[in-house]
Amino acid sequence: MGPETEEMQGRELKDENQEMTGASMLIQALARENVDVIFGYPGGANLTTYDEIYRTGMHHVLARHEQGAVHAAEGYARVSGNPGVCVVTSGPGATNVVTGIADAMIDSLPLVVITGQVATNAIxxxxxxxxxxxxxxxxxxxxxxxxxxxEDLPRMIKEAFHIASTGRPGPVLIDLPKDIAAASGFFNYNQPVELPGYQPTVIPNKLQIKKLADAVSEADRPVVLTGAGVLHAHGSDELYDYITKQQLPVASTLLGLGAFPGTHELSLGMVGMHGTYTANMALHESDLLISIGARFDDRVTGALKHFAPNAKVAHIDIDPAEIGKNIETQIPVVGDAKEALRMLNEYNGTPGEFSEWKQQLQAWQEEYPLWYHEEKDFLKPQHLMEMIYEETKGEAVVTTDVGQHQMWAAQYYKFDRPDCWVTSGGLGTMGFGFPAAIGAQFAAPDRQVVAVLGDAGFQMTAQEMSILQELNLPVKIILVNNASLGMVRQWQELFYEQRYSNSVFPIQPDFVKMAEAYNIKGWKIENPGDMQEVLREALAHSGPVLMDCRVEKEENVYPMIAPGKGHHEMEGIKP
Amino acid sequence: MKRTIIATVNNNSGVMNRITGLFARRQFNIESITVGMTENPEISRMTFVVNVDNERGLDQVIKQLNKQVDVLKVRDITDDSIIARELALIKVVAAPQHRGEISALAEPFRATVVDVGRESITLQVTGDQQKVEALIDLLKPYGIKELARTGITAFKRGAVKSDFETPKHSILN
Structure with missing residues (x-):
């Protein structure tokens, strides 16, 4: 993969305190940060950096659009847990990564983005x-x-990696003017990071942990809400111990799926707009809500005035600004989710007694499971998700865009592992899922990576099929093709009296031919009876594939909390 | 409610932009903002007067400021013992026969005449917000041609006078 020269392979370290160019410092610093792949696109203002990439053989993946590069870096970051690195040129190169940076910011993914810039005297x-x-x-x-x-460059890069990957992770950008990349200076990477204005609290306050533990002992109807903060903190094992020891029911945000096994009996599934009835009602009826690394996004809470009306709220978050931002919090715990859970596990409190509550939850689960009507003539997208789950044995890395297919994947793929799910949650970015799958495949070269995409979102970054072709990257593209902007269409049906303004595509490309143009094996599946067999064959194929799955066009995502409604007002909870 | 917040920040280029951008995108309402170097040239001090609806709004202003890497320390000093000053330049319409009157008005405020024109005089006044506003109110009837205010800059008093200790049992309470 990628160009490799014998001398360096991008990993050989030059000695400290040598004189070198800014571009060389950059590559040397990346090697010291154990960066094994960068995603990018060259241009006028970063030619010197690309010359250094050429000479060192630094592993670089050439996207076909900068947006593809930055989403790939995000997918890489999400699966590997390490910062994704993206290198682009000035001006349009930089503005093309803006969407990905905003996406990484709102979903707390560590990125280091290096943009070229015109020379300092031209700025x-x-x-x-x-x-x-x-x-x-x-x-x-x-x-x-x-x-x-x-000479500031080594310090900046070191700080960039530190800031991106610690505390609440996020994207950090370094703007590198052309003349600075070419200028020479002494490279010293052995400096400690000194950022007095950036001191995230990792270890929570013991007293707050005790308060939380005591609240659990006293509660009758507790529920835990887990978010991506648990994943970023690598705290899944601690979470599992805590939940199973305390026997607490767990609901998850969209981004937190996989932090706790979705198939476990204590798992209630996803909360929010298209969450399960039980998860939402559990929050609504709870008397103690423990949020761990979740930020009470509006798609999670529904109408704030109806949110968890009887609950005492405990909130564990590494970002103090999230605590009390949307929901009044009685027990704030600032700190890393893993550390907080470790401390909770060490604390010997009186275990709570929730058998009545759990019976109630179980009754809801039995009465209001996720549902859809099976049909002979149409492939149901929900059924497609179930098949993907079965055929990948629940072990694939699944990436998505935003919209109906994303919700169905979240509902029907039971994520049991913390590193299986790559989706654009906060920003809701179309065109994210496919390049993110490419990045995910680099982070997990031996795992099955499945890009579950809408036909509309795929067309926003489809050019990255070139990467699959060039590197024979075995990403499996599954188009959930309803020939429309499904979620937009659904809202127009429900809230705009079926005026389908620009949401239904009058024409579509032949996706199989598109794939074939990139030498990618493609299938079109129209008959639901064929789906399983094609899926099996395609997943077993050693290279990249594309499956154009024609699904029921007018299928809607249910259950649903309509905008402005509360958790107890879900619609479509029964067939 | 109006709160006075001080922050020490790195004196880097663009820091002001970071802070004002933060206020704008989070819909925080700033009444005034001042910035200047401290005794350490690498560090600047900013003073904000913000208008927030409630405690939660105030909490968010402080927490969001704290999240900025270039922000070193944030404090709400509204309820502390502080020195808060602003400077105002007030150009007042002043026919020659009114000049004496205006000067007399300015005197108890320790405002000084810093410029005199044919039909106007300019006063400079320093003090807390209330004092500055009181003078402006008094000058309004003459006609204010131009007004420039710096906004509040503030810090905590050096020697904090301890609160008068009221005995627990006293005939006064």
Whole structure:
């Protein structure tokens, strides 16, 4: 994979305190940060950096659009747990990664993005391919830097990796002007990171942990809400111990799926707009809600005035600004989810007694399971998800875009592992899932990576099929093809009196031919009876594949909390 | 409610932009913002007067400021013993016969005349917000041609006078 030269392979470290160019410092620093792959696209302002990539043989994946590069870096970050690195040029190269940076910011994914910039003496002159990237990305990065002196560069890169990967993870951008990349200076990477303004609290306050543990002993109807914070903290094992020891029911946010095994009897499934009836009602009826690494997003809470009306709220979060932001919190716990769970597990409190509550939850689960009507003539998207789950034995890395297919994947793929699920949650980015699958495949080369995509979202970043072709990357593309913008269409049906404004595609490309143009094996599946067999064959194929699965076009995602409604007002809870 | 918040920040380029951008995108309402160097040239001090609806709003302002890497320390000093000052330049319409009157008005405020024109005089006044506003109110009837205010800058008093200790049992309470 990628160009490799004998001398360096991008990993050989030069000695410290050598004189070298800014571009060389960058590559040397990346190697010291154990970066094994970068995703990017060259251009005028980062030619020196690309020359260094060429000379060192640094493993670089050439996207076909910068948006593809940044989403790949996100997918890589999500699955590997390490910062994804993305290198693009100035101006349009940089503005093309804005969507991915915003996506990583809201979903707390660690990224280090290096943008080229025009030379320092041209900054501010409206030079060719100049854009104020620092200004543009200030609100959507955890932090950003512009290198103005070459000798600042090692410190900046070190700080960038530190900021991106610690505390609440997020994207950090370094704007690297062309003359700084070419200038020479002494490289010293052995400096400690000194950021007095950035000191995330990792270890929670013992007293707050005790308060939380005592609240659990006293509660009658507790429920745990787990979010992506548990995944970022690598705290799944601690979570499992805590939940099973305390016998607490667990609901998950969309992004937190997999933190606790979805098939476990204590799992209630996903909460929120298209969550399960039981998970939502559990929150609504609870007297103690323990949120761990979740941020009470509006798609999770529904109408705030109806949210968990009887619950005492405990909130564990590494970002203090999330605590009390949307929901009043009685027991705030600032700290890393893993550390908090470890401390909770060490605390010997009186175990609670929740058998009545669990009976209630079980009754709801039996009465209101997820449902859909099976049909002979149409492939039901929900059934498709169930088949994908079965055929991959629940072990694949699943990536999605945003919309109906995303909700169905979240509902029907029972994520048992913490590193299986890559989706655009907060920003809801179409075009995310496919390049994210490419990044995920680099992070987990030996695992099955399945990109479950809508036909509309796929067309936003479909050009990245070139990467699959070039590297024979075995990503499996599954198009949930309803020839429309399914979720937009659903809302138009429900809330705009079926005026389907620009949501139903009058024409579509031949996706199989598209795949074949990239030498990717493609199938079109129209008959539901064929699906399983094709799926089996396609998943067993050693290279990349595309399955164009024609699903029921007018299928809606249920159950649903309509906008402005509360958890207890779900619709479509029964067939 | 109006709160006075001070922050020490790294004196890097773009820090002001980070802070004002944060206020704008989070819909925090700022009444005034001042910034200047501290005794350490690498660190600046900012003073904000913000208008928040409730405690939660205030909490968010402080927490969001704290999240900025370039922000070193944030404090709500509204309820502390503080020195808060702003400076205002007030250009007042002043026919020659009114000048004496205006100067007399300015005197108890320790405002000084810093410029005199044919039909106006400019006063400079320093003090807390209430004092500055009181003077402006008094000058309004003459006609204010131009007004420039710096906004509050503030810090905690050095020697904090301990609260008068009221005996627990006293005929006064």
């Amino acid at each position: 501010g002159t409206d030079a060719f391919q100049e854009a104020d990237v620092i200004g543009v990305t200030m609100p959507i990065t955890k932090h950003n830097f512009q290198a103005r002196e070459v």
